[in-house]
Amino acid sequence: MAKSTTTRVRPELATPSDLSDNATRDVSAALNALLADTFALYMKTKNFHWHVSGPHFRDYHLLFEEQAAEILASTDEIAERVRKIGGTTLRSIGHVGRLQRLEDNDADYVDPQDMLAELHGDTKDFVAHLRETHGLCDEHEDVGTASLLEELIDQAEKRAWFLFEAARVRPGHA
Template sequence: MSRQAASAIRKAPLATPTDLSANASTDVAAALTALLADVFTLYLKTKNFHWHMSGPHFRDYHLLLDDQGDEIFNATDAIAERARKIGGTTLRSIGHIARLQRILDNDADYVTPEDMLSELRDDNKQLVTILRQVHELTSDVGDYATTSLIENWIDEAEHRVWFLFEATRRGE
């Protein structure tokens, strides 16, 4: 194949078939892409805290964050592929993630274990809010498959919030 032919193929628009309207497909794919940026941000932050955990509860917290990081990462492919299935595109780079993320990074040299868990609890709560907003959109446009996936991700995020809340609760 010539270089010119290859270039023409790369520039051809994606025409993935879907029964969603063009506007619905565009809106849902954009919402999923922004969601994916947040999920990747939360994944990396969870792994950051996992790698930098210290203190008397090191083993328990280290393992908790490892499990939670795996769960978060497992959602990434389904989110990206769902955007593609409905005719959209998705993330292309770390820079793209940085432009879209709503969950904040934490680049501090040292964070206490309690602050790590509290921050991740709040970030997961923020993710639940974002997921509910995307759920509302997908419900409104009749994208039942995406709506169903989001319901599972909400449950997983609420489960993480619960564990992080319990791990940071002070004894009474």
Template sequence: MARTATPRSTAKSGSRVTRSSPVASGKAAAKSAAPSKASSLPARDAGSNRLDTPSDFAPEAVLAISDALKVALADTFALYVKTKNFHWHMSGSHFRDYHLMLDEQSEQIYASTDELAERARKIGGTTLRSIGHIARLSAIKDNDAEYVAPEDMLRELVNDNKTLIRSLRKAHAVADEHDDCATTSLLENFIDTAERRTWFLFEAARTPDRDGR
């Protein structure tokens, strides 16, 4: 009995016969019709990793402000770690009062870090990237001593808060020079809270005179 042959699609190229699959042909057609992903990206994003957040500040202003904010942020992180260090290693008859005060202050300091970093990003700048970056920029020194007397802890934090205030003021001056009122407003609040911490630490560490003053 003769078999009925199944019809197949064939195409001749010279004397050679090639067979085409309907599925493969469909995939090839779809691939050729699909737009290239690279060509659909905006020109400035194609092959670029720039963090160029849109801003109306001149490039030199963005650089100056974000660099000043980096220094302030580095001092802020360094102060946070030292305040936590002294909070954890507090001792003595005023343990509870000092321990709780430093815990409150460390939370306040840490809360400002994200705002400082994000302010730099909002204007198109960059911010800190590592612990090493913090160490290179911060003027606040570590204290790795095995034991520090409670009053010495507070006095050291007084000076460290004053160091932070100076870097915040410098950043404020740079922002003000470039008419960046949002940054100056943010920094003014942080300067005020740092001055309040300095006041509390100073009074807590001060030895009263014979009249109790």
């Protein structure tokens, strides 16, 4: 039985896909939520990069900058995947705000150890969302998106590991 390739978007944006309409709808929605979380995580990481202070300033400042760049680079990969499978993607900051699941941090001051812990927790939550979406891709036999998600999971796990290690404090040392 052949899968339907009809689209629900304007003809100008219609991208042929061999995924079913349900797969395109479901996977696109999940990827857009991931994309919103990616932008939220990027913004929080940049916020902490700009506002970190203290004895480990240089190390944390560079770590946050490196991680923010990697996170930002993944946004285009996710959005383009949505388009490749025939969906449409985020259009505004408001759209991001409606879909994001990761919490913003608007505090005037965050202790550097708390920054590390918060980003570590958010990154672990992000990995969980990536895995959930991977499972959805498996259900719809979307190997291309699953493959992208596997790369993103590996990258995010590495970021979580670095944040965890950076936050470790030996007894008697700050």
